[in-house]
Structure formats: C-alpha cells, structure tokens
Amino acid sequence: MSRFVFPGVYAPQEDTALLAEALSDEALGPGTRVLDVGTGSGELALTAARRGARVTAVDVSRRAVWTTRLNARLNRLPVRAHRGNLFGPVRGRSFGLVLANPPYVPAPPARHAPRGRSRAWDGGHDGRLVLDRICRDGPALLRPAGVLLLVHSALSDPDRTLDLLRTGGCKAAVVRRRWIGFGPVLRTRREWLRASGLLDAAEEQEELVVIRAERPL
Template identity: 40%
Template sequence: MTTAYTGWDAPVVAEGVYPPQEDSQLLIDVMDKTGLARGQRVADLCTGSGVVAIAAADQGAAEVSAYDISPRAVRFARQQVVAAGARVDVHLGSWARAAESGPYDLVVCNPPYVPHDPNAAQPELPSHIGPAQAWDAGYDGRMVLDPLCASMRSLLADGGTMLLVQSEFAEPRKTLAALASSGLDAEILAWEWIPFGPVLSSRAQWLEETGRLEPGRREEELVVIRADKA
C-alpha cells in the first residue's frame, strides 16, 4: 500500500536530537492503519524524540517502552512523554537493553540507515537536523540494520510483529532476506517517495558515483517492512 501521513504535527526538538521527518510519519501511519499497537506490549527502538512511542500509546497500546543510545534523546523523549501525558517508559540503551525486558508483541523501529563514505570528510550540515549518529549507517547503510535483523526474532513474542522503516539506499531486499533467514515472515507493507533532505542532498553525487542513484534524481523511496513471528 502507498500512504502519506498528514494528521500529525512534528515537535520542535532539542539540539542534538533527531527531529521527526517523513520516515517517522510513515511508520506512525502504518502502525495506525494496521492497528497493531492496540492492546499490545510495544517496544520502540531508536526512539529519538519519542514520537513513535507516544503514537503507539495514543493508538491504544497496553504498554510502551522506548529505547535510545543517546542521553540527549532519552531526556527529550521523557519530556515529550510527560507533556503528552502518555504512558511510555523511556530507557537509555539499544535493543540489547530492550531484550532484557522482552519479548514484545510489537517492535517498531526507525534506525539509522543512510549510506555514507566512512573514509571521506562529511560536509557540515545544519544543526537543527540532528546528530549524524541518527542517520549515518556505514558504506551500505546497513551498519545497524544487519545486527538489528539478526536480533529481531528474540525480541518478538510468538505471534509478534515488527514494523521497520528504511530507505531504498539501504537495500530493503537485504532486510527481507535477513529477517527471513532468522525465521520471520517479512514483506514490504508500505512505501512513499519523498524529496531529498539536507543529508541525502549532500551525498547525491557520491550516490551517483557509486551507482546507487540515477544521475539527476533527487528523491528517495521509503519503505516500511513488516516481519511476523509465527
């Protein structure tokens, strides 16, 4: 299905925190349309501002736990949870920390997935778009995706589901294959084309030079992948 989320106002975030963008919007919309959060125990990995975790609570989740490795993000997400009056517990840590309290009925994640050249100096970008660790994910964009996919089965309860958003440039087919190899039933559930933001605009020439972007194209496809544990 194609989808575009229009009924949500992104919060203004603190410096050093990833501001919700189209990928967060798409993930929230798919979660809402599928009704997967309602009455369920939910974990939001790489929570950033906490917007997806708060949306899960608003959509009727029985319990929501959010995780991020950035202390700034955790502090800000906790402030947003209080302001929203949402029932969300925000923790400092990765999915390894989440696994200590799992398994979960639903795991949602908007991880770092933007490819970059680790050997090249990166151009200076506006500070309001957040820290590079929120998007930089190695040469192929899979520095976080690969270990996350390998760990997902252990995070999910029997009958549980994962929803994950990523860019075409991090090779969704590899995500599907990695999830399938761990025994999960995976598919692309939704997609949306969006214009390049500052990060991809700064890397467009490099993506062209490495054969991942057609010359002159300045838009990317975001996808939401669903994986189910029998």
C-alpha cells in the same frame, strides 16, 4: 499532542510519518508490550501509548531519551525511555510489537563510527551498519505472532532486509512505499552516492519503505 525536541535530536520526518501509518494498521490490545528502538523524540512511542500499549523506548542519544521522557510527561503518557545501544536495555524481554527507524543513510568511509547528531542517520558505507543488527536480533524479541515494523531507504537494500528477516524465521513483506525529495543529508552526498553506484544520475528523489515482519505462532 504536545511535542518538544531538544537541539540535536532527530525530529519526526517523512520516515516517521510513514512508519506511523503502518503502525495505525496494527491491532494494539490494551497492555500490548511495544518497543520503539531509535525513538528520537518519542513520536512513535507516544502514538502507541495513546492506544493503550505498554511502551518502552530506547535510544543511544542522552538528549533523545530526555526528549522522550519530557514529551511523555507533557502528554501524560506512560512511556519508559532508556539510553542504550539498540536492544541492550531490553535483553531477555519480549514484545508484541517492535518499531524501528534506525540510521540508514549510506555514508562515505570514515575513520570512526558515527558521532553526535550523525548517529541518527549515518548507516555505514551501504546504509546497513545498524539495519543488519536489527534484522539479526530483532526477531528474537518478538512474542509468537509479534510484529516488527522497520522503515528505511531503498538505497539501503530492502531485499537484503527481507532475506535476513525471513532467515530469522519471520514472514516479511514491504507494506508501505513513498517517494520523497532529497533531504539535506542526501543532497550533500548526491555525487558520492552516484559515484558509488547507489544512485542513478537522473534520480532526484528517494524511496522510503516500511517492512513488516511477523513471527509465526
């Protein structure tokens, strides 16, 4: 699959690959409506489109939207990409599958909300600035028996994700786990994470999880 990533756009990494593995387990019938929120370069959106799904991709970054549109054209895949804040561009619609790889890295206190490239990874002081919104609003976008697949770090409290999704009426469970070495962002925040109690002194790896939530029939 041809892929281009504009400078400043989140390129597919280990979390993308882990979410793609979970996606491969889902039955996508022809025409299944799929939403990829926080699409980045469009990697997951294109993967779903290749399986015959009708895919809508959303990202807050203009460059990410341009990248996704370009990659869809290069691969001759029907992906519609929109710029917007999470579920804003698809308000009132429903989907059989929602994919989410949001910003989830805990960040030191700042005067302003994340800007520029950091919007792709900074998740507020506990990593849940965007995660809580997805858990709160995501289930309402699912059709009966629809599925939400969400990837994030174990540093940003998977148990809270499970609790919120279950409170929203979904069956929810962790379906994928993977330990990876610290990337550039976590390496620069290692001491702050330890001082904040989010990371043990001996830890040198991060655990990623994929959570699957299903709306009952």
